[in-house]
Amino acid sequence: MSGAAASRGLLARLRTAVRLSNWPFAVKMAFCPALAMVGLLGMGLHGILTSSQQAELIGELVEQDLAAATRLASSATELQGINGALYRLTTLQAGRSPVSDLEAHIVALLERTSALALGLERQAIGNAPQGAARLLGLAADVRIYSEAIDVFGSMLAIDFPSAVEFIVPFDGNANRLLLEMGALASEAVEEARGRAAASTGMAQRAHLVLTGAALTGALLLFGVSAVLTRRTVSGVKQIASVTERVAQGSTEPELESLARGDELGTIVRSLAVFRENISQIAFLAHHDPLTRLPNRVLFHDRVRQCLARADGRGFTVLCLDLDRFKAVNDTLGHPVGDALLCQVADRLRACVRQDDTVARLGGDEFAIVLPHILDTEEINALATRIIKAISAGYEVNGHQVGIGTSIGVAVAQADGVTSHELLKNADTALYGAKSNGRGTVCFYEAAMNASLQNRRALEMGLRQALVRDEFLLHYQPLVDARTHEILGFEALIRWAHPERGLVAPSEFISIAESCGLIGEIGRWTLRRACLDARSWPGQVKVAVNLSPVQFKDRQLVEAVRAVLEESGLAPERLELEITESVLLHDSEAVLSSLHRIKALGVQISMDDFGTGYSSLSYLRSFPFDKIKIDRSFVRDLPHDTNSVAIVRAVVGLSGTFGISVTAEGVETSEQARQLALEDCDQLQGYLFSRPIPAAGIPELIGRLADAAPSAGAVADLGVDPLSLHTVPWPAVVGKSA
Numbered sequence: 012m013s014g015a016a017a018s019r020g021l022l023a024r025l026r027t028a029v030r031l032s033n034w035p036f037a038v039k040m041a042f043c044p045a046l047a048m049v050g051l052l053g054m055g056l057h058g059i060l061t062s063s064q065q066a067e068l069i070g071e072l073v074e075q076d077l078a079a080a081t082r083l084a085s086s087a088t089e090l091q092g093i094n095g096a097l098y099r100l101t102t103l104q105a106g107r108s109p110v111s112d113l114e115a116h117i118v119a120l121l122e123r124t125s126a127l128a129l130g131l132e133r134q135a136i137g138n139a140p141q142g143a144a145r146l147l148g149l150a151a152d153v154r155i156y157s158e159a160i161d162v163f164g165s166m167l168a169i170d171f172p173s174a175v176e177f178i179v180p181f182d183g184n185a186n187r188l189l190l191e192m193g194a195l196a197s198e199a200v201e202e203a204r205g206r207a208a209a210s211t212g213m214a215q216r217a218h219l220v221l222t223g224a225a226l227t228g229a230l231l232l233f234g235v236s237a238v239l240t241r242r243t244v245s246g247v248k249q250i251a252s253v254t255e256r257v258a259q260g261s262t263e264p265e266l267e268s269l270a271r272g273d274e275l276g277t278i279v280r281s282l283a284v285f286r287e288n289i290s291q292i293a294f295l296a297h298h299d300p301l302t303r304l305p306n307r308v309l310f311h312d313r314v315r316q317c318l319a320r321a322d323g324r325g326f327t328v329l330c331l332d333l334d335r336f337k338a339v340n341d342t343l344g345h346p347v348g349d350a351l352l353c354q355v356a357d358r359l360r361a362c363v364r365q366d367d368t369v370a371r372l373g374g375d376e377f378a379i380v381l382p383h384i385l386d387t388e389e390i391n392a393l394a395t396r397i398i399k400a401i402s403a404g405y406e407v408n409g410h411q412v413g414i415g416t417s418i419g420v421a422v423a424q425a426d427g428v429t430s431h432e433l434l435k436n437a438d439t440a441l442y443g444a445k446s447n448g449r450g451t452v453c454f455y456e457a458a459m460n461a462s463l464q465n466r467r468a469l470e471m472g473l474r475q476a477l478v479r480d481e482f483l484l485h486y487q488p489l490v491d492a493r494t495h496e497i498l499g500f501e502a503l504i505r506w507a508h509p510e511r512g513l514v515a516p517s518e519f520i521s522i523a524e525s526c527g528l529i530g531e532i533g534r535w536t537l538r539r540a541c542l543d544a545r546s547w548p549g550q551v552k553v554a555v556n557l558s559p560v561q562f563k564d565r566q567l568v569e570a571v572r573a574v575l576e577e578s579g580l581a582p583e584r585l586e587l588e589i590t591e592s593v594l595l596h597d598s599e600a601v602l603s604s605l606h607r608i609k610a611l612g613v614q615i616s617m618d619d620f621g622t623g624y625s626s627l628s629y630l631r632s633f634p635f636d637k638i639k640i641d642r643s644f645v646r647d648l649p650h651d652t653n654s655v656a657i658v659r660a661v662v663g664l665s666g667t668f669g670i671s672v673t674a675e676g677v678e679t680s681e682q683a684r685q686l687a688l689e690d691c692d693q694l695q696g697y698l699f700s701r702p703i704p705a706a707g708i709p710e711l712i713g714r715l716a717d718a719a720p721s722a723g724a725v726a727d728l729g730v731d732p733l734s735l736h737t738v739p740w741p742a743v744v745g746k747s748a
């Protein structure tokens with residue numbers, strides 16, 4: 012359309028508007044060229060004006076006099092025209108982006124105009140369906156969909172069939188509205204569906220994934236936890252049952268199968284170590300760790316089992332200990348002693364049957380239970396076989412060792428009805444065997460009990476005696492055979508037993524030797540004697556007995572030296588008396604000790620000379636300072652020619668070797684005189700004095716000096732000095748100082 016034609020249309024439009032409206036508005040229109048632009052707009056002259064100009068124009072028009080403009084429109088149709096123009100404008104504007112504020116303003120105005128138009132239309136059409144349809148079309152045109160829907164709703168409410176009827180053939184507006192509404196709705200629905208579908212799909216997938224994951228996780232968790240639980244529970248169950256069995260003393264090795272790397276594994280390993288320790292403890296509780304033989308506890312248990320079975324009749328208990336074992340232990344050391352015990356254990360096992368029990372009760376004590384019924388001959392044969400096996404030589408750590416054994420036998424139930432009774436009586440029989448001589452078998456007899464029990468009791472008491480300071484020394488003088496001058500005293504030990512009174516050394520020295528106490532007792536005696544002798548006059552000597560067993564003590568020489576040093580006694584005032592039995596075993600070591608003692612300046616005497624088998628031969632082996640003729644050769648002097656001959660021979664031989672001779676057990680003047688005539692050097696015996704406490708020595712020295720003949724003269728023993736110096740034995744109980 013050209014600009015001229017547009018202008019003409021505008022004018023016509025204006026005229027129409029003026030004709031149709033009241034004057035003031037027309038005037039305004041006439042005088043307001045802007046208002047005329049409405050027509051231009053309505054005719055689509057928007058191509059002439061810029062969009063902003065159009066908006067400005069419209070805004071101005073409506074702002075200036077909307078009411079007039081509304082009135083100017085004679086009907087809703089007119090307003091619709093205006094609105095249509097506005098709408099198109101906004102549509103055009105809406106095509107551009109962004110929408111300016113002005114355009115938004117136009118839209119607002121449009122809505123107001125549309126509302127006015129709708130209001131007018133409503134008034135015009137009332138409730139007629141026809142009118143409603145129009146209103147609907149109008150509302151659709153101006154896109155006030157909410158209003159249109161409202162209207163349509165009203166129509167439906169008023170007259171549904173008509174509403175439907177009107178909609179179907181209705182001209183494009185309503186259809187368009189509905190279509191648009193439908194399209195919008197379906198669009199929205201589709202969109203919603205799409206979103207829903209998308210979200211559903213996603214959700215489903217997510218759900219599936221999550222569910223799957225959750226399920227898998229749950230399954231995995233379940234599986235893992237099931238496995239773990241099973242492993243844990245089964246492990247714990249096993250551990251619990253094993254622990255229970257361990258607690259009950261079982262030592263089966265089933266725990267190894269439970270080896271695992273987790274905490275339960277740690278428990279299992281700890282438990283295995285614990286059980287190993289427990290089984291070790293259990294083993295040690297019933298076995299000797301050295302020989303691995305059953306110990307005393309298990310031994311008693313086995314005896315009790317035998318007693319419980321078949322009335323316990325006829326089974327046998329053997330008790331044995333080893334002769335000379337202590338000497339081996341002391342001289343060759345404990346490792347050799349231990350190895351020897353192990354060999355003994357092996358030999359004992361080899362001597363008996365599988366179901367016999369060989370036990371080590373402690374030290375060198377062993378016991379055997381023979382559960383089968385054996386007669387005396389069979390027992391004797393077995394015991395003899397054992398003695399033979401044990402007595403055969405040993406090679407231990409390069410040493411050739413010889414030991415022996417004696418065996419005591421007790422038979423159930425004649426010799427005991429309890430395990431302790433049987434063992435005690437077999438032990439008593441063993442004592443009996445040993446007192447009969449080494450390497451023998453002795454069956455228990457009720458009669459042997461008293462004396463052997465006595466020996467046992469002494470042994471127990473001896474262990475306490477040192478601690479309770481129950482030992483004391485008595486001294487017996489050694490006098491010059493010619494002048495009876497006191498040259499020295501022999502120290503003789505006594506035991507002041509709390510119940511028995513003074514006990515003689517013959518009753519306890521051998522026990523002390525066999526139970527290993529002699530070393531301690533010997534050291535005590537030596538020290539006490541040296542300390543006592545220190546206060547004696549001049550060159551008076553002290554003689555101390557040394558047990559053969561003391562020579563097994565490697566510290567013996569050092570002990571002698573230490574005592575001399577402590578007491579301050581001159582070494583030449585000390586004499587040590589040994590018996591020839593000292594030289595029987597391991598004489599190399601003994602001789603070495605003797606030489607070292609002699610080198611200290613101490614005198615060495617051979618005691619009880621003549622009682623052994625080869626006393627004379629020993630004289631060659633060591634340079635003794637003195638020999639003491641045993642009192643058995645003195646007893647029959649001076650009448651028994653054999654005794655006289657022996658004394659004469661001994662004195663003669665000693666003279667050859669340069670050894671002095673002392674005669675023991677001199678009880679009579681005749682004996683003393685004879686011994687003096689035979690050139691014996693010293694005398695000792697009750698004739699001069701019984702052994703007396705140290706406290707009596709000064710007085711004794713004085714009395715003997717008074718009774719002694721003048722120097723150089725042979726004593727006239729017409730007066731028995733015994734009457735002067737006898738100390739009743741064993742009535743005197745007192746300690747030497």
Ligand SMILES: Nc1nc2c(ncn2[C@@H]2O[C@@H]3COP(=O)(O)O[C@H]4[C@@H](O)[C@H](n5cnc6c(=O)[nH]c(N)nc65)O[C@@H]4COP(=O)(O)O[C@H]3[C@H]2O)c(=O)[nH]1
Nearest residue numbers: 503504515516517520536556557558676677678695696697
């Ligand atoms: N019948 C009679 N006997 C006399 C006469 N004169 C002395 N005796 C006794 O003869 C023993 C002499 O001591 P032994 O031959 O060394 O014999 C000692 C000695 O071998 C041992 N003995 C004593 N004391 C000790 C000691 O401290 N250590 C060690 N290892 N043995 C000791 O005990 C043995 C006995 O000692 P005891 O009973 O004191 O007996 C002493 C003494 O009392 C006498 O005229 N007639």
